Structures are given as C-alpha cells and as structure tokens.
Amino acid sequence: MIPPTRWLPMPVLSLLLLVVWLLLQESVALGQWLLGGVLAILIPVVCRPFWERQPTIKRPLKLLGYFFRVLGDIVTANIQVSKLILDPRGRMRPAFVEYPLTLKENFPITILASTITMTPGTVSAHLRLDGRTLLIHALDVADTKALIDEIHQRYERPLLEIFES
Amino acid sequence: MIDMALWIALALFCAAIVLNFYRAVVGPSLPDRVLAVDTMYMNSIALIVLFGIWVNNKDYFEAALLIAMLGFVSTIAICKYLLRGDIIE
Amino acid sequence: MLDTIIEGAVAFMLIAGGAFAFIGSLGLTHLKDFYMRLHGPSKTTTLGVGFTLIGSLIYFSREDGPVIQELLITIFAFITAPVSAHMLAKSALHHKLKPDPRTRGNPVELESDKPRHTIEEAPQGNSPLP
Numbered sequence: 165m166i167p168p169t170r171w172l173p174m175p176v177l178s179l180l181l182l183v184v185w186l187l188l189q190e191s192v193a194l195g196q197w198l199l200g201g202v203l204a205i206l207i208p209v210v211c212r213p214f215w216e217r218q219p220t221i222k223r224p225l226k227l228l229g230y231f232f233r234v235l236g237d238i239v240t241a242n243i244q245v246s247k248l249i250l251d252p253r254g255r256m257r258p259a260f261v262e263y264p265l266t267l268k269e270n271f272p273i274t275i276l277a278s279t280i281t282m283t284p285g286t287v288s289a290h291l292r293l294d295g296r297t298l299l300i301h302a303l304d305v306a307d308t309k310a311l312i313d314e315i316h317q318r319y320e321r322p323l324l325e326i327f328e329s
Numbered sequence: 330m331i332d333m334a335l336w337i338a339l340a341l342f343c344a345a346i347v348l349n350f351y352r353a354v355v356g357p358s359l360p361d362r363v364l365a366v367d368t369m370y371m372n373s374i375a376l377i378v379l380f381g382i383w384v385n386n387k388d389y390f391e392a393a394l395l396i397a398m399l400g401f402v403s404t405i406a407i408c409k410y411l412l413r414g415d416i417i418e
Numbered sequence: 419m420l421d422t423i424i425e426g427a428v429a430f431m432l433i434a435g436g437a438f439a440f441i442g443s444l445g446l447t448h449l450k451d452f453y454m455r456l457h458g459p460s461k462t463t464t465l466g467v468g469f470t471l472i473g474s475l476i477y478f479s480r481e482d483g484p485v486i487q488e489l490l491i492t493i494f495a496f497i498t499a500p501v502s503a504h505m506l507a508k509s510a511l512h513h514k515l516k517p518d519p520r521t522r523g524n525p526v527e528l529e530s531d532k533p534r535h536t537i538e539e540a541p542q543g544n545s546p547l548p
Contacts, residue, residue, distance in 0.1 A: 345436075
C-alpha cells in the first residue's frame with residue numbers, strides 16, 4: 165500500500181492512531197487534527213525499535229471482504245455455541261485438531277489464530293513454532309478432516325492471497 | 330420500552346457475574362479462575378455501560394474503556410506468569 | 419414512528435447482549451473441562467458485550483448526533499478476546515489440565531511421561547552428561 169519512509173515508518177499504524185485520537189476526543193476541530201497528527205507521527209518513530217518487520221497488505225479490498233465475512237461468521241458462531249451450551253442433554257464431540265499451517269509470516273498467522281477463535285466452535289490453543297502446526301480445540305466436530313479443509317478454504321486461502329501472494 | 334429492556338439486561342448481566350464468581354471461587358485449576366475473572370471484567374464493562382444509559386450520561390464510557398484495557402493487560406500478565414513462573418514444577 | 423423503531427433496536431440490542439453474555443457465563447459454569455469452558459466466554463460473552471455497546475451507541479446517538487466512541491471499546495474487545503483466550507489455553511496446556519474423556523486427539527503437550535520443553539526453555543549449559 166503506502167511505502168514506509170524514514171519519518172513515517174508505519175503508515176497504517178499512524179493512520180490508526182490518528183483515527184483513534186479523533187474518536188476519543190469526539191471532535192474534528194483543527195487543533196485535534198494537528199495534535200493527533202503530531203502524535204501519530206511521533207509515536208511510531210519512538211516505538212520503531214520494539215516492532216518486528218511490518219507486513220505488507222497486498223490487496224486491501226480483499227481484506228475488507230475478509231473482515232465482513234468474519235463478522236458474519238462471528239454471529240453464526242455465537243448462535244451455534246449458544247445452542248450447544250443450552251442443549252439439556254449436553255451432546256458434544258470435543259476434539260483436539262492439529263492444523264497444518266501454510267502461512268509463513270507472523271502477522272497473518274496471528275490473524276488466522278484470532279479468526280479461528282472467534283468462529284464456529286473452535287479455539288486456537290497452541291502454536292508450535294517448530295512443526296508449523298496450530299493446535300485447535302473444537303467444541304463439537306464430527307469429522308476433523310472436514311474441519312481442517314473448511315478452515316483452509318474459508319480463512320487461510322484469502323489470508324494467503326492478501327499477505328503473501 | 331427501553332426501561333424494560335434495560336432492567337432485563339441488567340438482571341442478565343448481574344446473573345452472569347454471579348455465575349462467573351461461582352467459577353472463580355470453585356474453579357478447580359488456576360487457569361479456570363483466571364478465565365472466570367476475565368469474563369467477569371468483560372461483564373462489568375457492559376454493566377457500567379448499562380448504568381450510563383440508566384443515568385443518561387455518556388461519560389461512563391471512559392470508565393468502561395479503562396476497565397477493558399486494564400483487564401486485558403492483567404489477563405495477559407497473569408497468563409505469562411502461569412506460563413513462565415514455576416508454579417507446579 | 420422512527421423513534422419507535424430506534425427504541426426497538428436499542429431494546430433488542432440490550433436484551434440480545436444480556437442473553438448472549440448470560441449464556442456464555444452459563445457455559446463457563448456448567449461445561450465439563452477447561453477447554454470446553456473456554457468456548458463460552460471467548461465467543462459468546464464478547465458478542466454480548468459488543469451488542470450492549472452498540473445498543474448504548476444507538477441510544478446516545480438518538481438525541482445529539484452520532485456518538486461513535488463506544489465502537490472503540492467494541493473493536494478493542496473483539497481484538498483482545500481471542501488473544502487472551504489463546505494465552506489461557508496455552509497456560510492450561512502448560513499445566514497439563516486433563517481434558518474431558520470424550521475428547522478425541524491427544525496433543526503432545528498433554529502427554530505426561532516426558533518433560534515438555536519448548537525451544538526457548540530447553541535446558542542448556544552445565545547439564546551433566548549421561
């Protein structure tokens with residue numbers, strides 16, 4: 165997207181800081197824009213050494229589509245989990261599933277793990293750095309193979325396209 | 330209509346906090362207790378926001394934001410301690 | 419008319435939020451093992467609190483223009499909830515909490531016979547040779 169420069173090492177973070185500042189102040193007066201702008205430039209410059217390499221978003225539009233898909237899935241996930249919790253007979257088929265990762269970089273893996281936690285019946289439990297696998301706990305799963313395929317098709321493929329293609 | 334919904338929501342959140350408290354006291358393991366306290370602070374955010382609607386004052390939002398940030402940071406800190414600090418070994 | 423619709427939306431959001439949060443806490447209380455209990459709070463309570471915040475957002479926007487501050491907490495909650503759930507699951511695995519007997523699949527982290535070491539905490543230095 166926007167190429168990083170010396171005085172603007174993390175453009176997306178700067179933009180985010182400015183937006184959050186304006187939201188917190190609840191005003192779009194010129195003074196708030198100026199103060200927010202100064203902070204948005206100063207904070208990334210100071211915090212630069214603490215950060216790892218910034219990931220590059222190759223397809224921002226696709227990221228937006230991914231965001232809305234996850235938003236929809238969160239609502240479905242909650243209705244599903246609520247049903248499971250309220251089921252008086254408590255029929256669940258919990259399982260630990262090992263998910264083989266194809267993503268390479270840290271940031272996309274973080275997004276994938278968070279997505280898995282927020283979507284139907286799965287919580288990402290442990291990331292093994294050596295074997296490149298993600299340990300997932302599923303609340304109610306009939307076929308672990310199908311679950312792995314679904315996660316790959318639905319979430320990992322778009323992330324691959326957005327960040328690493 | 331909103332008054333009615335407000336009371337129902339307040340009752341539900343209070344019941345949820347009582348359940349969290351039960352798990353925090355009974356919880357067989359340490360992660361269970363931490364999870365219960367984590368859920369409790371999430372519920373208390375909602376309680377504060379509901380109280381803000383009740384007294385018709387939107388400044389309570391800032392208290393809720395503070396609780397959200399402090400709660401998240403302390404949960405992560407406790408988890409790090411559970412992972413690194415030698416509690417059982 | 420419009421007022422009624424907005425009031426209805428606020429009421430719906432508040433009640434749905436309360437119901438979701440209550441169900442999440444119910445799951446926290448009555449499910450069998452830690453890994454199953456993790457599902458309730460991490461998903462359902464977060465959405466419940468999110469609904470409540472959106473309800474409050476609509477409520478305060480109705481009188482004097484849009485108030486979008488509350489969206490900030492909602493976004494914050496949705497970003498942080500998976501992270502804390504992941505950390506809690508990790509510490510539960512570290513403590514080797516027993517999963518429910520119905521759980522299929524046994525990850526290496528839970529096997530108790532051999533000591534588990536991740537890469538960075540592997541023993542090094544002056545360990546006696548075998």
